[in-house]
Amino acid sequence: MMKRSSKRILTAILGMTMLLAVTGCQNTKQASSTSTQAGTGTETEQPTQSEAKGTRKVQTVKGEIEVPTDPKRVVVNWYVGDVVALDLNIVGYYGWEHEGMPYYDKMMATTKIQNWEQEEVMALDPDLIVTYSDEDYDKFKSIAPVIVIPEGDLSSIDRVLFLGEATGTKEKAQSVVDTFETKxxxxxxxxxxxxxxxxxxxxxxxxxxxxxxxxxxxxxxxxxxxxxxxxxxxxxxxxxxxxxxxxxxxxxxxxxxxxxxxxxxxxxxxxxxxxxxxxxxxxxxxxxxxxxxxxxxxxxxxxxxxxxxxxxxxxxxxxxxxxxxxxxxxxxx
CATH class of the missing domain: 3.40.50.1980 (Nitrogenase molybdenum iron protein domain)
Incomplete structure (x- = not known):
């Protein structure tokens, strides 16, 4: 009787051990699955894969593109004032400059691009290019990520807010918009x-x-x-x-x-x-x-x-x- 009872107790202990092991494995898988799903959400504290490697995904007229989370060298065509407003570092611009512009000094402190061509843009080693021209996407995408905002697609206010969101300068964008709207x-x-x-x-x-x-x-x-x-x-x-x-x-x-x-x-x-x-x-x-x-x-x-x-x-x-x-x-x- 003692041997039979001992065998039953041992069997019960082994069964409980296996059940706990299986449950633990399932919990681990569920936690892993939850973590992966959260990583694809828009309101999670966990960084996405792109953010982990220093980029963020931005939806543009050219589809979804990856841009630096913290752009350091920006080249811009036409939208000079928007980029200046966001306090981003402009290494080159293509446009007209005049002493009456409110950011003339900042334009003079960087490089004016004489020919909006690959060779001259590449020489500036940009990590982000901002432009209004759809054609510029294919022209420059091999050099750096290109954000295209066609003229007329967004208002002046919406454009700077969009760029602020895209470049991690959302608070700065909102600040300049608030100043404008108050005035x-x-x-x-x-x-x-x-x-x-x-x-x-x-x-x-x-x-x-x-x-x-x-x-x-x-x-x-x-x-x-x-x-x-x-x-x-x-x-x-x-x-x-x-x-x-x-x-x-x-x-x-x-x-x-x-x-x-x-x-x-x-x-x-x-x-x-x-x-x-x-x-x-x-x-x-x-x-x-x-x-x-x-x-x-x-x-x-x-x-x-x-x-x-x-x-x-x-x-x-x-x-x-x-x-x-x-x-x-x-x-x-």
Missing amino acids: LAAAKETLQSDKFKDKTFSINEDWGSGSYGIFYETESRGGTLVYKYLGLKKPEKLEQLIKEKGENREGLSYEVAANYFGDYMLWFHPYDSAEGEPSEYEMSDIWKSLPAVVNNQVISIPSSKSGLFYYSDVLSLTAQMDYIVDAINSITK
């Missing part, structure tokens, strides 16, 4: 007051009677800020002209240009004109009779400020707004 709210309060109710605004530049005449602008030269963000009105005849021709910017002859001017005019002097020198149109009799001129409602943009209104990144928009609001306040006192 925008204050500017709207001024420009949408009763004083400016039903007033129209036009953006114009004198190219000369022997050239394109008087250009009207609706997107560049501050148009993005004036019409999209500040919500100011275009002259009715200008709205009709744009619908008829389908052109957001075009030259008008000296003889007809006045028909399309607003109650207030943002009047640009060409970037290469002498400072303080009146343009050809400003010396005409027509100019002297313009309602905006008679009523002192012309916001003059000197050649030294041409660069300020060239780009439409969040830093440029903020600086443009400061200039316009100060100018309007000075002429409406």
Whole structure:
């Protein structure tokens, strides 16, 4: 009886040992499985495989690409202001520079790319390339990851926020956007007051009677800020002209240009004109009779400020707004 009981106890102990071993193995597999699944989630503390090797995955118009989690050497085409706003290290840019730009000094501290070609870009040893051109993806992807943001796909605000998310500078992106939106709210309060109710605004530049005449602008030269963000009105005849021709910017002859001017005019002097020198149109009799001129409602943009209104990144928009609001306040006192 003793031998039979001992054998039963031994069998029970062995069975319990095997059960615990199997259970432990299953728990280990489940923990491993949970860890792997968590690693693919968007809200996990565990790093993804790409993050573990120093990159993050970003969804772009060219599909999902891997970019450095902390880019150190950025090359940029056109979106210079966005990259500057994020405090990323620019080793080369391709675009126009002018002393009126709010980040001109930072542009001068880096390399201007003369030819947007593989050889010159490769020589800068970038770890990230930012561009607006779809063609640049295949052109440069063998050199470094390429983030393509086609013009018009994102607003100025959404673009810098997207780049902030993509490059690990989300907080910086939000900071510059917050600054812009705070100033925008204050500017709207001024420009949408009763004083400016039903007033129209036009953006114009004198190219000369022997050239394109008087250009009207609706997107560049501050148009993005004036019409999209500040919500100011275009002259009715200008709205009709744009619908008829389908052109957001075009030259008008000296003889007809006045028909399309607003109650207030943002009047640009060409970037290469002498400072303080009146343009050809400003010396005409027509100019002297313009309602905006008679009523002192012309916001003059000197050649030294041409660069300020060239780009439409969040830093440029903020600086443009400061200039316009100060100018309007000075002429409406």
